[in-house]
Amino acid sequence: MIAFETLRVFCGADGRHGNALGVVRNGAAIPGEGDRLAVAGRLGFSETVFVDDAARGVIDIYTPTARMAFAGHPCVGAAWLLEATQLSTPAGTVRVRRDGEFTWIAAPAAWSTGRTLRPYDSAAEVAGLAVPPPGEWIYAWAWEDEAAGRVRARAFPGRGDGIDEDEATGAAAMRLTTHLGRDLTIHQGEGSQIVTAVGPDGTIGIGGRVRRAVDAQPLPVGPNAS
Numbered sequence: 001m002i003a004f005e006t007l008r009v010f011c012g013a014d015g016r017h018g019n020a021l022g023v024v025r026n027g028a029a030i031p032g033e034g035d036r037l038a039v040a041g042r043l044g045f046s047e048t049v050f051v052d053d054a055a056r057g058v059i060d061i062y063t064p065t066a067r068m069a070f071a072g073h074p075c076v077g078a079a080w081l082l083e084a085t086q087l088s089t090p091a092g093t094v095r096v097r098r099d100g101e102f103t104w105i106a107a108p109a110a111w112s113t114g115r116t117l118r119p120y121d122s123a124a125e126v127a128g129l130a131v132p133p134p135g136e137w138i139y140a141w142a143w144e145d146e147a148a149g150r151v152r153a154r155a156f157p158g159r160g161d162g163i164d165e166d167e168a169t170g171a172a173a174m175r176l177t178t179h180l181g182r183d184l185t186i187h188q189g190e191g192s193q194i195v196t197a198v199g200p201d202g203t204i205g206i207g208g209r210v211r212r213a214v215d216a217q218p219l220p221v222g223p224n225a226s
Helices: 033-043 072-082 123-127 170-180
Strands: 003-011 019-024 048-053 058-062 086-089 092-099 102-108 116-119 138-145 150-156 184-188 192-198 203-218
Touching: 003 072, 019 033, 019 072, 033 048, 033 058, 048 072, 058 072, 072 086, 072 092, 072 102, 072 170, 072 203, 116 170, 123 138, 123 150, 138 170, 150 170, 170 184, 170 192, 170 203
Parallel strands: 019 048, 058 086, 116 138, 150 184
Antiparallel strands: 003 019, 003 192, 003 203, 048 058, 086 092, 092 102, 102 203, 138 150, 184 192, 192 203
8 A cells, every 4th residue: 555644834833824744654655756746736735745755764755746856844844754864855955854843854055946035014915915816936925023034934936836835945935044044944935934043054944843743644646647
């Protein structure tokens, strides 16, 4: 049986919210990129992770329409689930650490390109935004408390693949942290929380709480289904 499980990554302090992540632990059962893409599309999460070697933390990440060299919330979720000390992604090695209830990853800031940062004057303005039309990956943000480093944000991938808004996005948080040059606590979506830290070696750390949403269950379709 090929199965997947569902996590919620970057949960709020109350343990709710977070961005859903699909994880296929037996990645070897679906070796082809096209088949993995089909599975990710049918599951319909913003990202799905295929675990190719749990002991070494080797993972492969897909949106419903594309393979990703790196993405933040899949790495944080996979690191928590596999209890990994590091992850191996197509982009390179991702460092992992744990701090209480938070799982942290660290990766080069350069891996978080391809997203437009769009500042607003107030958190209320960000909260009231309508979903923009597809075409541009937009990270809308405003200060909640600039002195404390608290940010209100929403993410609009703009890919036209059915994911109109991401509840929590690690790579976009990395990009904003790089842009502002300081550690942040980000309230994103309805109630997710992402914490970030500027590293001394050109890396950005991303941390968050992870909760299991659904235990392992059979894939709804076979990998070769049309």
